[in-house]
Amino acid sequence: MSASPANTTPSPAAHPDPDAPSGTDPGAGARSGLAAAVARRRTFAIISHPDAGKTTLTEKLLLFGGAIQLAGTVKARRSSRHATSDWMEVEKQRGISVTSSVMQFDYAGHTINLLDTPGHEDFSEDTYRVLTAVDAAVMVIDAAKGVEAQTLKLLEVCRLRNTPIITFVNKLDREVRAPLSLLEEIESALKIECAPISWPIGMGKSFRGVYHLLEDRLLRFTAGAEKRTAVEEIHGLDNPKLDELFPAEVASLRSDVGLIREASSPFERGLFLAGRQSPVFFGSGINNFGVQEVLQALVDWAPAPQPRDGGSRVIKPTEPDFSGFVFKIQANMDPKHRDRIAFFRLCSGQYQPGMKARHLRSGREMKLGNALTFMANERVTSTGAVAGDIIGIYNHGQLQIGDTLSMGEALVFRGIPYFAPELFRAARPRDPMKSKQLQKGLKELGEEGAIQVFSARQGAQILLGAVGRLQFEIVAHRLSAEYNVDAAYDNVDIYTARWLTFPDDATRRKFEKDEAMSLAEDVDGNPVFLSGNKYNLKLTLERWPTVGFHATREHGERLGA
Numbered sequence: 190m191s192a193s194p195a196n197t198t199p200s201p202a203a204h205p206d207p208d209a210p211s212g213t214d215p216g217a218g219a220r221s222g223l224a225a226a227v228a229r230r231r232t233f234a235i236i237s238h239p240d241a242g243k244t245t246l247t248e249k250l251l252l253f254g255g256a257i258q259l260a261g262t263v264k265a266r267r268s269s270r271h272a273t274s275d276w277m278e279v280e281k282q283r284g285i286s287v288t289s290s291v292m293q294f295d296y297a298g299h300t301i302n303l304l305d306t307p308g309h310e311d312f313s314e315d316t317y318r319v320l321t322a323v324d325a326a327v328m329v330i331d332a333a334k335g336v337e338a339q340t341l342k343l344l345e346v347c348r349l350r351n352t353p354i355i356t357f358v359n360k361l362d363r364e365v366r367a368p369l370s371l372l373e374e375i376e377s378a379l380k381i382e383c384a385p386i387s388w389p390i391g392m393g394k395s396f397r398g399v400y401h402l403l404e405d406r407l408l409r410f411t412a413g414a415e416k417r418t419a420v421e422e423i424h425g426l427d428n429p430k431l432d433e434l435f436p437a438e439v440a441s442l443r444s445d446v447g448l449i450r451e452a453s454s455p456f457e458r459g460l461f462l463a464g465r466q467s468p469v470f471f472g473s474g475i476n477n478f479g480v481q482e483v484l485q486a487l488v489d490w491a492p493a494p495q496p497r498d499g500g501s502r503v504i505k506p507t508e509p510d511f512s513g514f515v516f517k518i519q520a521n522m523d524p525k526h527r528d529r530i531a532f533f534r535l536c537s538g539q540y541q542p543g544m545k546a547r548h549l550r551s552g553r554e555m556k557l558g559n560a561l562t563f564m565a566n567e568r569v570t571s572t573g574a575v576a577g578d579i580i581g582i583y584n585h586g587q588l589q590i591g592d593t594l595s596m597g598e599a600l601v602f603r604g605i606p607y608f609a610p611e612l613f614r615a616a617r618p619r620d621p622m623k624s625k626q627l628q629k630g631l632k633e634l635g636e637e638g639a640i641q642v643f644s645a646r647q648g649a650q651i652l653l654g655a656v657g658r659l660q661f662e663i664v665a666h667r668l669s670a671e672y673n674v675d676a677a678y679d680n681v682d683i684y685t686a687r688w689l690t691f692p693d694d695a696t697r698r699k700f701e702k703d704e705a706m707s708l709a710e711d712v713d714g715n716p717v718f719l720s721g722n723k724y725n726l727k728l729t730l731e732r733w734p735t736v737g738f739h740a741t742r743e744h745g746e747r748l749g750a
């Protein structure tokens with residue numbers, strides 16, 4: 190893996206804004222330089238169900254951004270997915286496979302941070318948490334399949350923060366579903382209004398292109414133009430060239446465009462930014478078709494880094510003091526040293542190499558020596574970063590998911606939750622003499638956020654909860670490598686978990702008595718209700734109308750009563 194000494198991250202300090210007002214205030218230039226640098230940032234993730242075309246779209250976005258030259262770069266990564274043990278080997282051989290966790294590139298004068306949402310078999314709680322660190326998301330829908338399960342789940346997570354969503358309906362070069370029925374499905378299943386920006390003309394073998402409703406031009410699709418990035422454009426619906434090129438289809442093209450303009454909601458940026466309306470683009474990722482429009486929408490419409498709830502107050506991204514939070518930990522670089530990289534999203538100020546910051550959970554000062562910036566193909570030593578950017582901070586386990594760093598102010602960034610697990614196992618040591626090690630290992634891995642650990646109130650069972658299967662395998666691997674204990678997993682009959690809040694002590698005591706069999710505690714000692722099935726959860730909810738059942742919990746949060 191190559192690591193160049195510098196990156197291209199524009200450092201506001203190094204490149205002060207030329208338009209900065211020159212006055213007597215010596216800090217004014219730097220401040221407006223920072224503001225300009227922040228305004229140029231776009232930090233987003235792609236959400237989709239496996240096989241909808243996320244990897245392909247990622248690759249094409251990087252291609253348009255000039256970050257990669259060759260198609261196949263991202264693909265190669267995908268085909269190297271293996272069963273866990275191999276996967277771990279691969280991780281080790283590569284040093285660390287974080288290269289494509291965050292991809293930074295420049296496009297149209299903007300710095301784009303594209304955060305990967307692990308899908309397929311590496312789907313995990315990280316996938317959800319990545320979404321807490323972005324300001325916008327691109328949702329890819331397979332036009333043959335419509336809204337699928339994983340998209341639904343990921344969109345729910347975006348909803349927690351009303352993240353603006355741009356929709357890309359993919360694979361129009363195939364025989365797919367009628368575009369109008371797809372929009373209706375997105376609107377009803379995802380409860381978000383759709384504002385089509387482009388409209389497809391035909392599909393599959395007779396896919397002719399898309400008509401850009403706002404810019405009044407047809408982007409012509411030519412099959413087999415995979416590598417081509419320039420697309421022929423025909424301006425105006427009345428353009429005689431359309432009659433010439435598509436004599437058979439032109440009449441329906443004109444009436445369809447007229448109809449959809451009348452029937453659909455007009456795009457309103459305010460609604461988009463509020464997470465209530467999604468601009469929709471149609472295209473074919475693999476054919477580079479419709480991709481640039483998505484990138485342009487990100488630049489033109491998606492928000493720059495937004496203010497964040499810092500607990501005691503709202504932190505603006507343009508504030509000069511550095512702050513931010515950890516949303517992901519990548520471990521196992523060197524198991525013996527508990528060496529790991531914390532993925533850190535800057536919320537304000539700027540990172541400068543060698544700077545010191547306060548780690549608020551421990552109250553200690555931390556030197557941020559050689560933080561990393563993640564480019565499309567490589568990770569490099571960061572020369573500077575501003576709000577919206579992601580840096581990688583080396584540490585030996587001090588940093589946990591949800592941790593805040595600041596210049597000293599007591600902040601706690603909210604909205605980086607734990608998510609109710611969907612898969613459960615009971616864990617035990619293969620060697621009964623090693624139960625202490627197992628407990629210690631699980632406690633630490635649980636605190637780090639690799640998996641959720643619960644202890645049942647009755648009996649001594651240690652329960653593990655995850656949202657992706659691979660989490661269990663990684664934890665087993667790390668228990669063995671870092672704690673020298675072989676863990677065995679047993680299946681358990683648990684459907685989901687809900688964190689509990691009680692209106693008063695009397696209700697809590699009664700609940701604890703009546704529902705004792707279903708109670709557990711999380712790593713922070715919070716009460717959790719473990720439900721055997723959907724029906725049981727529904728009944729329990731009805732039985733205890735004053736008790737709060739929560740599907741998410743903030744990191745480090747102690748729940749009341």
Ligand code: GDP
Pocket residue numbers: 237238239240241242243244245246267308359360361362363472473474475476
């Ligand atoms: P991911 O699982 O969401 O990352 O999906 P991939 O990008 O790996 O795509 C899944 C499959 O769909 C691959 O075989 C792609 O080649 C294919 N694919 C992606 N985009 C298109 C498209 O626009 N048209 C067609 N026909 N196939 C596509």
